[in-house]
Amino acid sequence: MLNEPMMEKLFAMRLTGMSEALKAQEQDPAAAELSFHERLAMLVDQQMELAREPGVRPASEDGETARQCLHGRDRLPRVAWSG
Numbered sequence: 001m002l003n004e005p006m007m008e009k010l011f012a013m014r015l016t017g018m019s020e021a022l023k024a025q026e027q028d029p030a031a032a033e034l035s036f037h038e039r040l041a042m043l044v045d046q047q048m049e050l051a052r053e054p055g056v057r058p059a060s061e062d063g064e065t066a067r068q069c070l071h072g073r074d075r076l077p078r079v080a081w082s083g
Contacts, residue, residue: 018043020046021047
């Protein structure tokens, strides 16, 4: 899978934490030394951490990240995930 379509899919699924962590891994040469499972675990951990932050909503379509929303004007209440 090409990188850009994958990032778009992560964004569409509202997995901004994973998207941000993947971008960070791509820029870190030390990440290449980690196994697939180690890298995947880091992506999942980042997404989980982001999901646990109160007042955070997924990225909006205009490119605003969840962390910007947390510190910005559109704080939304947390909604429990039932999946």
